[in-house]
Amino acid sequence: MASSLEFVQFVCEQLSDAGEIAFKRMFGEFGLYCDQKFFATVEDDRLCVKITDAGWALMPNATVIEPHAGARYFYIEDLEDRDFLRELTLCTCAALPAPKPRKPKKGV
Secondary structure: OOOOHHHHHHHHHHHHHHOOEEEEEEOOEEEEEEOOEEEEEEEOOEEEEEOOHHHHHHOOOOEEEOOOOOOOEEEEOOOOOHHHHHHHHHHHHHHOOOOOOOOOOOOO
């Protein structure tokens, strides 16, 4: 079951206190970015956040799921606690490497 655009927009609004939240379609689902850093997905109308040590420290009893083959993410069920979502997003993004700069396209 693919995620609905309405659900993705709701999740982005709930996360918006953490920074500039954007989404991109990926493989029939959605990738989430905070200040241009990829940190989560929305798959089957579920928020899935990358696993980091900082995330474990914040959520020692977190549920881990495999939303697609070979990927393990934290499953975030409670989307109403905006303070928690902000803290999780910020600590996750701080623990992730900076995005690689894009190579400029060669002129035609």
